[in-house]
Amino acid sequence: MERRDFLKLGVTGAFGIMVSDLLWQIQPAKAAELPPKTPESLSPDAALQKLIKGNQRFIQHQPQYPDQSATRLQEVAQAQHPFATVLTCADSRVPVEILFDQGVGDIFDVRVAGNIATPEITGSIEYAVTLLGTPLLMVLGHERCGAVTAAVQKEKLLGDIGSFVKAIQPAVTRVKNQPGDAVENAVVANVQYQIEQLQRSQLLSERLKSGKLKIVGGRYDLDTGKVTIIT
Incomplete structure (x- = not known):
């Protein structure tokens, strides 16, 4: 060569x-x-059962910590497909993903003091339900809620803090003559009242009528960690 x-x-x-x-x-x-794979959509009842089972694991101190890996971060980096929307209180003791043992991209959680359905909150929920397609909406109250307590006691609050008390007051009025603990009664009544406000949304009501959405109420027990379905 x-x-x-x-x-x-x-x-x-x-x-x-x-x-x-x-x-x-x-x-x-x-x-x-x-592109990330689009997960199979759950039925409203299946989505509720998924939340309940996750809460049972949390109560039993047997969490699985699902959807919290580096792989999961990549899966949802460009698109989200939460299976549930949860409207709950901003209370630091009610961390939704933890108490339902879920992970990144599983729950579209909307948090505000007193879990109230203001126009802004309702709009956020409409976005999750209609554009992201979540089949389940839960309004989750909790025992000894400070916002509800303030509404029951009719406290004078500084700044804009009183705005959420005003939104809870109709629920407090409904149960003011009921026997039992006034705050506990109001917590449950407030969940029911806020659900009624959400049902006035045309976008949400259409999904309800078509069977693509289920709305439920829940009460979170701060002492035990248990979520009880109340409506």
Whole structure:
């Protein structure tokens, strides 16, 4: 073999190795660009059962910590498909994903003091239900709720804090003559009242009529961690 041919072969071989190495580096990038898979949608009842089972694991101190891996982060990085929407209080003791033992992208949680359905809150829920397609909406109250307590005691509050008390007051009025603990009665009544407000939404009512949405109320027990379905 002449020296010229040998050099040509050497250059060609080196170029081939460079190209092969470059393709190897590019290949993982292409795989990462693939669109995330759309999960199979749950029925409203199946979504509720998923929440209940997760809460049972939480109560029994046997959490599975689902959907919290690095792989899950990549799956939901470009799109979200939560199976439930939960309207609950902003109370730090009511962390929705933890008490239902769920993970990233599983629950569209909307949190505000007193779990009230203001226009802004309702709009957020409409977005989750109609655009993201969540089949279940839960309004979750909790015992010894500070917002409900303030409404029951008719406390004078500073700044805009009193705004959510005003939104809870109709529920308090409904049960003011009922026997038992006034705050506990109001917590349950407030969940029921806020559900009624949400049902006035045309977008939500259409999904309800079609069977694509289920709305339930729940009460969270701060002492035991249990969520009880109340309506």
